[in-house]
Amino acid sequence: MATIKLAKKIIYTGTITLKTGLHIGGTNAALNIGGPDKFVVRNPISNIPYIPGSSLKGKMRALVEIAKGCVSSDGKASDNPNSVSGELFGVATGKDNNRPSRLIVRDAELDLSKPEMFDNTDLPYTESKTEVAIDRVTAKANPRTFERVPAGAQFKLNMVLNIFEGENEQRLKDTLKLALRLLQDDYLGGHGSRGYGQVEIKLDPQEGRTEMY
Template structure:
C-alpha cells in the first residue's frame, strides 16, 4: 500500500556534555605515550563528532527496554511497538517499516564562547588515565581514554517524517520519551564509570513543521 508524505518535523538543538564523552574511533594515529582509546573524529578537519547512528541506536534501545519491547534481551521488532513505529522494522515482508526518524551526525560546536578548547591536552579533547585491577592477581592495567570534556556542546539535528494517516502525536511523544531516557542514561562507552552524561536542549520542543 502506497503512503503519502504529509510533512517533515525538523528538530534542532544542542547536546551538552555533563561528563566526558567517549565514542570510539580508529587507533590508526596512535602515538607512543598517547591514549589507548581514541574518539571518533572527522578525518578532514580532525574535529570530534557524535555519529547519528550512535545517537539513534542508543535512543531506540532505551525506548525498547523502557516499554518492554524485548524478548530475552533481543528487540521484538514489531510495527505496533513504540520503537518499531518510530525507528522502523527491517524485513522483506508486510511486517517491515522504514524508520520515520532521521538523526544527523552531531558536530562539535567549536565556536562556543563558553568553552575554551585551548586548555585541552589534545585537540578539542582530554586524556583520562584509568587503572583496572585484576581481583585475583592484584595486577594493575593502566589505560588511557580520549574524551570530549564536560561542558562541550554538539549541534543536534533530527528529522521526523510524518505520513498521512499516521499517529503524529504518538511518534512525537515516543521521540520525547527517547530524549528523556537518554538524559537519565548515558551516551557512548563507559557510562557505568561516569562517562557520557548529557543534557539535550531543543530549540523548539515540538520541532518546526515543513509541509510538502
C-alpha cells in the first residue's frame, strides 16, 4: 500500500474586513419580541459573532469550482481528486478516489481591539436592518428584519495549508490565493445579491511559520 508523508505546514493569518454588513445565520432559539427575524451565528459562551470556518471554506471551494469549470451543467461538482479544486479542498465520495483536504480553515474571531466601534450598534456587536419585501401581484409590503455584523468590523483569518511530499506546492498555494481573490469579488454569507457580505481580505506579509515534520 502506498504511503504519504507530510512535508510542511504553511500557516496563513490575516484580516477579513467587512465592506458591507454580514449575515451568516445562527439559531433563532429564543423568542425576541421586537427584535430581528433572522439572527447571526454567535459564540454561545461569549455571545460574540464569528465567521464559521465551514462557511468560509465552503464559499471558497464553490467559487474555485465554478471558475475552473469543475461544475456540470446540472449543478453537480466534480468528484475528480486531481482537479484544481479536488487537490486543495479534497474529495469525499465514499469511493476509492477519496482525497483528504489539504486546507484547514479556522473559525474567524471578531477583532475586538477597538471596542468603541460597536458603541452605537443597537445589538451587541451587530446592527438590525429592516427590509421590505413587496408582493409583485398585490404590492403588499412585508417587512422583515435581519441582524448583521456592521461594515467596518474585522475578523481574524487563520488557515493551515498541508503540503505532502511529491505534491505541487506552488499550485496549491496559487489555488488558495485564487479562492481569496474570487471571494473578494463575490460575497460571504447570505443575501449577497442585495448588497450583504462584501469583504476585503489581507494576508499578513509573512505566511507564518513553515516547519518540517
